[in-house]
Amino acid sequence: MKKDHPEVKFGKTGVLLINLGTPDSTSWWDIRRYLKEFLSDRRVIEVNPIIWQIILNLFILTLRPSKTAHAYKKIWRKESNESPLLYFTRNQALKLKEKIGNEKIIVDFAMRYGNPSIRLKLNLLKDEGCEKIIILPLYPQYAAATTATVCDEVYRSLMKMRWQPSLQIIPHYESNPEYINALVNSIENKVQSINWKPDLIISSYHGIPKKYFDKGDPYHCYCHKTTRLMKEKYSSIDIQTTFQSRFGPQEWLTPYTDKTLETLPEKGVRNLLVICPGFASDCVETLEEINIQGRESFLKNGGENFDLISCLNDNSDHINLFENLVKKFV
Numbered sequence: 001m002k003k004d005h006p007e008v009k010f011g012k013t014g015v016l017l018i019n020l021g022t023p024d025s026t027s028w029w030d031i032r033r034y035l036k037e038f039l040s041d042r043r044v045i046e047v048n049p050i051i052w053q054i055i056l057n058l059f060i061l062t063l064r065p066s067k068t069a070h071a072y073k074k075i076w077r078k079e080s081n082e083s084p085l086l087y088f089t090r091n092q093a094l095k096l097k098e099k100i101g102n103e104k105i106i107v108d109f110a111m112r113y114g115n116p117s118i119r120l121k122l123n124l125l126k127d128e129g130c131e132k133i134i135i136l137p138l139y140p141q142y143a144a145a146t147t148a149t150v151c152d153e154v155y156r157s158l159m160k161m162r163w164q165p166s167l168q169i170i171p172h173y174e175s176n177p178e179y180i181n182a183l184v185n186s187i188e189n190k191v192q193s194i195n196w197k198p199d200l201i202i203s204s205y206h207g208i209p210k211k212y213f214d215k216g217d218p219y220h221c222y223c224h225k226t227t228r229l230m231k232e233k234y235s236s237i238d239i240q241t242t243f244q245s246r247f248g249p250q251e252w253l254t255p256y257t258d259k260t261l262e263t264l265p266e267k268g269v270r271n272l273l274v275i276c277p278g279f280a281s282d283c284v285e286t287l288e289e290i291n292i293q294g295r296e297s298f299l300k301n302g303g304e305n306f307d308l309i310s311c312l313n314d315n316s317d318h319i320n321l322f323e324n325l326v327k328k329f330v
Contacts, residue, residue, distance in 0.1 A: 009129025014106045014165070015326050016121055017093050018150050019138045019281060021113030022083040026072045031065040038113045043149040046212065068284075075287040086111075088281035089138070091314035092322065099323050105330065106130060112150050119157040126165055134329050135169040136322065138280035140179060141226060142172035143208055143219035168329045174222040175229055178324060182317035183226075183277050184233045190273060190309045191237070198237050198273045198305075202260065203227045204290060205278040207243035207252040220253055226277050237273075244276075245285050261294050265302030272298060275309040280318075282311045 023034035039045055039060065045052055077087055089109050097107035106128055110121040125133055135154055139146040151169060158164050173179050187201065205223040213220045227241045244257035257274075264272060274294065276286045291308040298306050312318035 008163075009127065010131055012104055012106055012129040012131065013330060014108065014125035014128070014130035014133040015096070015100070015136065015330075016118075016125065016133060017089065017096070017107075017109040017136050017138055017322070018118060018154075019085060019089045019109070019111055020146070020283075021111035022085045022283075023072065024115060025081075026069050026076055028065050028069055031069045031072065032061055034114050035064060035068060036061055041113075041145075041149055043152065044145045046209075071284050071288045074292060075284055083283065084287060085281045085283040088311075088313045092138075092281070092319065095314055095319045096322050096326070099319060100326065100330070112153060118150070118153045119160070122154065122157045123161075126161065126163070130165055132166045132168070134326055135167065136325060137169070139278070140172060140176075140280070141174045141205065141219055141222035141278050143222075144212065144217050145208055146219075147172060170325050170329065172222060173321075173325060174226045176321065176325070178317070178321040180226070180229045180233060182312050182315075182321055183230055183275065185317055186309050186312060186315075187230070187234055187273070187275060190307065194305075194307060196271050196305045199269045199271045200264070200273075201237050201239045201309075202242055202257065202272065202274045203230065203239050204242050204244045204257045204274055204276050206285060207246050207256070209248075210251045210253060213253060223278065230277070239275075244289060257290070258294065258297065261298045261303075262301050264298065270302065270304040272303060272306050273309055274306075276311060279311045281313055286311060 021034065021038065023030045036056070039056055040053070042049060072083065075084060076082075077084055080087060089111075093107050093109035101107045106125060108121050108125065110116050110118045112118065122133065135150070137147045137150040154167070154169070158167065191198065203226070208217065208219055223243075224241055227239055231239050242255050242257040242260045243253040246252035246256060274290055276290065279286055286308065295306045
């Protein structure tokens with residue numbers, strides 16, 4: 001019998017983990033392509049777009065790719081020829097799939113910038129018969145420049161679909177007890193593994209321009225909330241909040257991580273641990289900016305011992321957290 005209707009798969013649920021993104025390689029052109037997409041996002045750079053595109057294309061995309069490539073080369077996973085962020089995000093999806101995936105639930109991952117793209121993965125999930133898609137942005141603390149821009153891209157992708165799946169976006173989880181416990185466990189495991197006693201723990205979050213906070217972005221408050229909850233669970237060593245990765249001449253959220261690391265030794269802090277709770281996976285900001293540049297600065301200015309507490313990455317506490325976040329919506 002001749003079919004008069006195209007075959008349509010149905011009845012499945014898709015779970016899509018979405019991280020920030022990564023260049024495809026450490027080559028100048030791949031870095032430039034990634035930076036262009038990232039820095040063209042108007043949620044990330046809130047400047048007149050015409051003026052910004054001139055600055056971006058004439059200056060930043062000419063000079064910055066070389067510097068960024070140099071940083072990525074220091075932390076690139078040579079054994080698999082990929083960035084740590086891609087490696088860990090893939091593993092997170094695979095391990096979550098092992099826990100909840102079946103013939104009815106498909107687990108995958110995408111990147112807001114770079115590959116694999118959100119649009120690609122949403123279309124693949126739809127083609128596999130996912131009538132419902134659950135989005136988990138891998139940003140514990142909400143910010144317009146992170147969680148909201150993931151939502152923007154998801155909605156733009158749905159606008160291109162004739163047959164749209166239903167959609168659920170899991171909200172920020174900066175105060176989720178499982179998340180806090182996972183962070184505290186990572187602190188305790190690190191303290192037990194070293195042979196020196198930390199004087200202080202710096203909790204370093206990615207910064208945003210202060211004007212975004214002044215306009216009402218709640219990110220600053222969520223970061224301090226996470227630190228406060230960690231301190232309530234772990235009081236053996238003081239924990240202080242700082243903000244890293246500022247870009248451009250304008251004021252960002254303070255105190256700045258890099259300036260703090262320079263001045264701590266003169267204040268008597270000679271043994272330091274740093275944790276980065278806002279990053280779901282180790283990446284260039286944690287492995288190069290903190291564990292290489294930050295370490296060097298702290299030791300150069302009189303510090304004696306420095307160590308980075310790894311992000312939660314694909315450890316069991318993190319995957320259990322993801323499982324329970326997703327199960328509420330399956």
